[in-house]
Amino acid sequence: MDLVGVAPLLLVSCIAFLLILIWRRQLSKGNLPPGPPPLPVLGNVLQLDLRNLVRSFWRVRDQYGPVFTIYLGSRPVVVLCGYEAIKEALIDNAEVFGGRGSTMALxxxxxxxxxITTNGERWRQLRRFSLTTLRNFGMGKRSIEERIQEEAQFLVEAVRKTEGCPFDPTFYLSHAVSNVICSVVFGKRFDYDDKEFVTLLVLINKSIQIAFSFWSQLRLAFPSLMKIIPGPHHQRNEYLDELVRFVNRRIQMHRESHDPNCPQDLIDCFLTKMEQERQNPASEFHDDNLVVTVVNLFFAGTETVSTTLRYGLLLLLRYPEIEAKIQQEIDQVVGRNRSPCMEDRSRMPYTDAVVHEIQRFVDLIPLGVPHSVIRDTVFRGYTIPKGTSIFPMLTSALNDPQHFETPRKFNPGHFLDENGAFKKNEAFLPFSTGKRVCLGEGLARMELFLFMATLLQNFSLRTLKSPEEINILPQALSSGNLPRPYQLCMVPR
Structure with a gap:
């Protein structure tokens, strides 16, 4: 064999040897929780079903226990299963587990x-500012309740125009929910026939489906490789670019009319903060953080609640007896002559229980949003190195048989005591928990109750097939649960 033929073989052998050395050094770091043996470079990708990561993680849990390690490519991820493990990490050790792990959200x-995706001082300042501003503009106060009530009436009028004919509720619900956050962030709502806004909602919906697909898992495992491999994961950036252009146009409109003495919404407040800190070179209040913060709030404030409502309506189609009980309670407590309000919730335990059970059963983000540890830490006898990603498997809490009697069934009784009063459940974690708990949890809870109660006050649901034929299992996605496409009729009561 001549030297020309030997050289490529030697090069390949050297590269493979170096990769194995790097891999062994990576594995030697820390004393990570147990898990399936990984392969060099590939990790556990070949042992997992990337089209259904949740099912794969259940199998690993059965073999290795409630805290285990899997490798997505060369990157270790520690997975927490069950309410007790999640609580111990995210609540009892909230500070050290309070980092944000790698995510393809942006x-x-x-x-x-x-x-959503930042850490450290930037995350702290922007979260504090956003929470304060949202509260000042009504989150958790009566003014935001009035905004939701007003939007619920717009939704009712839009649904009335269907005249009891079959329709897909996806974009009616998306538009209504999105208008609530738009009123706080942009200072205005958008008409249901606004073509630009409808297009954005379609892009957000498509983006969510890609985010939950196995393509996104491949991007997490092999970020450099997936940059050059064609596939639908590249479309998500196109959708995001369009959303950013929309946000930039809105920000420019605010700049032209900005009055620092009379802020109308979150963008006005951010622009005022930018002006106040203009001389501070370390300020976190600049254009990049403004744009992405607005995108974060707009995106998160649209899709999660609207998808939960859409799934909830499908569940009520499947169980019309539950719908009937809710409507009976609405008639007794609220009647037909005024809008439901948050004060009614304490006197409507069954409706409140159903809304909670919808969130539990829907299990929208079963793996949670990735966390990371901010320093080397010992957890349950294992050493987890700084920066390691943590997956709090929220589905394992929401379906924990120690906390929910029939976890795989839709059962409002999970949130009712023997006297029919509402009861809380500590394992109810649809918004996660700890330092990274969902920023808009309070707003989402109000929206879910008020939109659902208002719709059922005004309409009865009708299905195009018998209830027993309705499939309430989610679409087959890798890391998220979305309802299957469906149509329904909403008949005025």
Missing amino acids: DEKRRKFGI
Whole structure:
């Protein structure tokens, strides 16, 4: 064999040897929880079903226990299963487990800005500012309740125009829910026939489906490789770019009319803060953080609640007897002549229980949003190195048989005591918990109750097939649960 033929073989052998050395060094770091043996470079990808990560993680849990390690490519991820493990990490050790892990929520550049994907001082300042501003503009106060009530009436009028004919509720619900956060962030709502806004809602819906697909899991495992491999994961950046352009146009409109003495919404408040800190070179209040923060709030404030409502209506189609009980309670407590309000919730335990059970059963983000540890830490006898990603498997809490009697069944009784009064359940964690608990939890809870109660006050649901034929299992996605497409009729009561 001549030297020309030997050289490529030697090169390949050297590269493989170096990769194995790097891999062994990576494995030697820390004393991570047990898990399936990983392969060099590939990790556990071949042992997992990336089209259904949740099912794969259940199998690993059965073999290795409630805290285990899997490798997505060369990156270790510690998975927490069951309410007790999640509580011990995210609540009892909230500070050290309070980092944000790797996520494909945004592209590589924009992940450095905003609230959802950042860490440290940037995250703290932007989260504190956003919470304060949202509260000042009504989150948790009566004014935001009035906004939701007003939007619920717009939704009712839009549904009335269907005249009891079959329709897909997806974008009616998305538009209504999105208008609530738009009124706080942009200072205005959008008409249901606004073509630009409808297009954005379609893009957000498509983006969510990609985010929950196995393509996104491949991007997490092999970020460099997936940049050059074609596939639908690249479309998500296109959708995000369109959303950013929309936000930038809105910000420019605010700049032209900005009055620092009379802020109308979150963007006005952010622009005022930018002006106040203009001389501070370390300020976190600049254009990049403004754009991405607004995108974060707009995106998160649209899809999660609207998808939960859409799934909830499907569940009520499947169980019409539950719908009938809710409507009976609405008639007794609220009647037909005024809008439901949050004060009614304490006197409507069954409706409140159903709304909670919808969130539990829907299990929208079963793996939770990734966390990370901010320093080397010992957890349950294992050593987890700084920066290691943590998956709090929220589905394992929401379906924990120690806390929910029939976890795989839709059962409002999970949130009712023997006297029919509402009862809380500590394992109810649809918004996660700890320092990274969902920023808009309070707003989402209000929206779910008020929109659902208002719709059922005004309409009865009708299905195009018998209830027994309705499939309430989610679409087959890798890391999220979305309802299967469906149509329904909403008949005025």
